[in-house]
Amino acid sequence: TVIKGNPAAIISSKNIAVTQAPPLFLSDDQVLGLLDWETLVPAIESVIAGVDRGQVIQPARLVMRIPDKDAVVLSMPGYVKGTNTSQDGSPDDSLAVKIVTSFTRNKDIGLPSILATVLLYNPDNGKLKVVMEGTEITKWRTAAASVVATKHIFPRSKESGLIVAIMGSGAQASIHAKAFDANFNVKQINIWNHRYPGAQDLVNKLSSEGLKSVKAFEHGQDAVKEADIIVTATYSSVPVVKYEWIVKRDVILMLLEQE
Numbered sequence: 001t002v003i004k005g006n007p008a009a010i011i012s013s014k015n016i017a018v019t020q021a022p023p024l025f026l027s028d029d030q031v032l033g034l035l036d037w038e039t040l041v042p043a044i045e046s047v048i049a050g051v052d053r054g055q056v057i058q059p060a061r062l063v064m065r066i067p068d069k070d071a072v073v074l075s076m077p078g079y080v081k082g083t084n085t086s087q088d089g090s091p092d093d094s095l096a097v098k099i100v101t102s103f104t105r106n107k108d109i110g111l112p113s114i115l116a117t118v119l120l121y122n123p124d125n126g127k128l129k130v131v132m133e134g135t136e137i138t139k140w141r142t143a144a145a146s147v148v149a150t151k152h153i154f155p156r157s158k159e160s161g162l163i164v165a166i167m168g169s170g171a172q173a174s175i176h177a178k179a180f181d182a183n184f185n186v187k188q189i190n191i192w193n194h195r196y197p198g199a200q201d202l203v204n205k206l207s208s209e210g211l212k213s214v215k216a217f218e219h220g221q222d223a224v225k226e227a228d229i230i231v232t233a234t235y236s237s238v239p240v241v242k243y244e245w246i247v248k249r250d251v252i253l254m255l256l257e258q259e
């Protein structure tokens with residue numbers, strides 16, 4: 001792939017010479033290179049506030065199930081009315097469609113269960129500007145939304161020494177551990193998975209990437225009993241946390257949807 005110029009500038013530009021060119025393609029690695037919590041968390045915060053202010057058009061997503069394959073395809077168009085002015089003087093509106101596929105058996109072939117593509121358009125004329133692999137941005141965006149929710153609705157989120165329990169050891173478990181570690185004052189992260197080796201593998205991976213005090217738990221009850229923040233990130237069709245396991249009564253529970 002040849003990228004001429006800075007991808008971030010091309011994504012936000014409405015310059016006609018740029019937008020008349022064939023769409024830019026960004027791979028997941030290239031998108032990953034543009035992501036950081038310092039930019040993403042305020043961006044998600046601002047879009048959520050934009051929904052409240054009527055600056056976002058976001059219809060209910062279209063859900064297509066493929067039962068034979070335990071698969072789901074989600075189609076999610078969105079438009080955000082800009083609040084700032086971009087470099088070329090026009091408002092920084094955004095128009096995009098994200099398509100997510102969820103193939104729960106993908107683990108057997110070494111692919112993520114959730115894969116995504118983002119199509120980004122010129123918001124003034126509908127011309128396709130960028131085709132992005134969207135798996136990384138979807139992963140990060142989901143965890144950033146959990147960070148924003150925790151920041152705004154959990155009164156103790158500013159305290160130090162928080163304990164986070166994460167149920168699951170897949171893509172979302174991993175990115176939530178990183179997101180909470182980066183955005184809050186976390187003392188310990190407890191990981192539980194229905195297969196204990198999965199929890200141990202994730203702990204080893206996160207520890208090798210520099211996260212401190214990450215522990216694997218064999219029993220869900222032990223993982224959540226001291227937790228301040230509990231994240232469930234599994235494909236389980238039954239609850240993985242029981243109310244009576246939660247000892248502290250002022251905790252925040254982030255439930256990732258089960259597709």
Ligand SMILES: NC(=O)C1=CN([C@@H]2O[C@H](COP(=O)(O)OP(=O)(O)OC[C@H]3O[C@@H](n4cnc5c(N)ncnc54)[C@H](OP(=O)(O)O)[C@@H]3O)[C@@H](O)[C@H]2O)C=CC1
Pocket residue numbers: 102107112113114135138139140142168169170171172173193194195198233234235236237240256257258259
């Ligand atoms: N990835 C993303 O960007 C997003 C994901 N989500 C949702 O988050 C959830 C997790 O997704 P993700 O982390 O990507 O998926 P992964 O496939 O990466 O991880 C799935 C996790 O669920 C566990 N699991 C699978 N089946 C069961 C079961 N029957 N009982 C208990 N645990 C089970 C897996 O354990 P093991 O591997 O050991 O079987 C693994 O820990 C899903 O509901 C998904 O729809 C929501 C938004 C975005």
Ligand SMILES: O=C([O-])C1=[NH+]CCC1
Pocket residue numbers: 100102114138257259
């Ligand atoms: O909102 C989203 O991007 C997703 N929801 C479930 C899987 C991905």
